[in-house]
Amino acid sequence: MSLDEIPLTTLHGDPTTFGAYADQVKLVVNVASRCGLAPQYEKLEALQRTYGDRGFTVLGFPSNQFLQELGSEEAIAEYCSATWGVTFPMFAKTKVNGRSQHPLYAELTKTPDASGKAGRVTWNFEKFVVTPDGSVHRFRPTTEPDAPEIVELIEGSLRS
Numbered sequence: 763m764s765l766d767e768i769p770l771t772t773l774h775g776d777p778t779t780f781g782a783y784a785d786q787v788k789l790v791v792n793v794a795s796r797c798g799l800a801p802q803y804e805k806l807e808a809l810q811r812t813y814g815d816r817g818f819t820v821l822g823f824p825s826n827q828f829l830q831e832l833g834s835e836e837a838i839a840e841y842c843s844a845t846w847g848v849t850f851p852m853f854a855k856t857k858v859n860g861r862s863q864h865p866l867y868a869e870l871t872k873t874p875d876a877s878g879k880a881g882r883v884t885w886n887f888e889k890f891v892v893t894p895d896g897s898v899h900r901f902r903p904t905t906e907p908d909a910p911e912i913v914e915l916i917e918g919s920l921r922s
């Protein structure tokens with residue numbers, strides 16, 4: 763299955779596919795409301811506001827696999843909106859590892875990070891930049907969303 767064919771469900775329960783964002787530079791992030799890295803939401807939203815009208819989007823995937831996400835999609839939506847002013851697309855709770863791993867993460871985690879390590883998502887806020895040509899670039903949770911290597915990748919992949 764190609765990345766674009768992978769079915770997704772929005773935080774509000776609407777069906778879509780990864781392909782709905784095919785022409786955009788995508789920053790895919792597994793998020794968690796009660797994680798110490800949650801302040802990264804602010805930088806994710808800043809990227810969305812800076813580049814959103816130029817063919818970029820953050821795609822947020824709440825996950826409770828590290829036991830730090832709120833219980834319901836409604837609570838997650840309220841938290842993200844009220845606390846961080848999130849405007850980027852958010853999706854239903856997603857398993858990023860294990861036997862019930864979402865097909866999107868099954869594909870994304872095949873990509874190695876800068877040190878050559880592929881495999882399991884290590885923690886909340888792991889980032890994957892997927893460019894319109896389908897190439898995937900992986901960044902570990904402690905890499906800030908506005909790190910130079912991420913910003914350069916986004917800017918270099920945007921439509922002119």
